[in-house]
Amino acid sequence: MEKRNLGQSGLQVSVLGLGCWPLGGGWGWGDQELSQSIATIHAALDLGINLFDTAEGYNEGHSEEVVGIALADRRDRALIATKISPNNTDPATLRAHCEASLRRLQTDYIDLYQVHWPITDHSVEDAFATLQDLQAEGKIRAIGISNHGVRQMGEVFQTGTPIASNQLCYNLLSRAIETGILPMCRENNVSVIVYMALMQGLLVGKYATIDDVPEFRRRTRHFASSRSGTRHEEPGAEKEVFEAIAAIRGVAEELGLPMAHVAMAWVAARPGVACVLAGSRTPAQVEENVAAASVELPDDVIARLDAATEELRVKLGPNADYWQTGENCRVH
Ligand SMILES: NC(=O)c1ccc[n+]([C@@H]2O[C@H](COP(=O)([O-])OP(=O)(O)OC[C@H]3O[C@@H](n4cnc5c(N)ncnc54)[C@H](OP(=O)(O)O)[C@@H]3O)[C@@H](O)[C@H]2O)c1
Helix, strand or coil, rough: CEEECCCCCCCEEEEEECCCCCCECCCCCCCHHHHHHHHHHHHHHHCCCEEECCCCCCHHHHHHHHHHHCCCHHHHHEEEEEEEEECCHHHHHHHHHHHHHHHHCCCCCEEEEEEEEEEECCCCCHHHHHHHHHHHHHEEEEEEECCHHHHHHHHHHHHHCCEEEEEEECCCCCCHHHHHHHHHHHHHHCCEEEEEHHHHHHHCCCCCCCCCCCCCCCCCCCCCCCCCCCCCCCCCCCCHHHHHHHHHHHHHHHHCCCCCHHHHHHHCCCCCEEEEEECCCHHHHHHHHHHHHCCCCCHHHHHHHHHCCHHHHHHHCCCCCCCCHHCCCCCC
């Protein structure tokens, strides 16, 4: 599996990473057997994936526990990326939360420790100074951020903290970061770790109509605010989403490839992207996504996919918070 540099951290990450949120099961994800999660993580490692992404906030820490159990006897082969919730980054609480993650993960160091969303209610400078202390102590190897917009990245850079990566939602149906965030990451050698590359299954082609999409996966600005579970105030772009999916499917069929492979290959080819997370839940899904990671799309196909999703890109605009809008928007 191809490896890429993660910013200037010195870490080399596989181009495909395993998103471990679904492996914790529970809210939104439904039942997930521990034995299947362990088999999925082991399959990923054996097929060349070295980055495992989780968060203290996923399934109340259970996702971290599952990663810890699965990697306990093969820690040296894996890079563990976890996240701290912004409200826990006050210097008084940050250390305790880092220690709790280390315990759940059954390890004494975290390879990449990411601030899950921008900090809004206390000092950014103090939080990142504490993160640098933890790095100097060897408890974390690299510091990352997630869901940070242009202004918020600027605030973090002001602290002088070396930032390895910004983890962001990016896929053929969600291209907001192209407007300002992705160029800023590239200019500053901050790698992008992509989440929701498959748009939680929409880009696998498993949902023929909107009614087939489970409520939990229908909460983004792609869908009308009148749909249950949404937290935004926009009309959505449902027509454009399904038109774009039909066009992507058409390109995939011409190439003789599954749509998921085309979606993964498109995002992996974007300059600035170091790693693409896919939330595989079974060894079979891992195998499928590993196969996708080796696909290279010719430039003209990439241009056709860009064109096929342009109307949707424009309609959804530059807001990189796909869940919230207006005064509740979290990415600036
Ligand atoms: N930083 C953040 O704020 C943030 C936010 C969201 C996610 N993330 C990270 O990114 C990871 C990925 O995001 P995600 O899990 O939400 O979305 P995703 O990777 O776009 O979609 C995951 C879902 O896609 C389906 N899937 C995956 N591979 C498949 C395959 N080969 N064939 C068929 N279906 C397949 C599975 O659906 P079924 O369940 O139907 O099998 C799986 O649950 C997360 O696990 C997490 O680590 C980060």
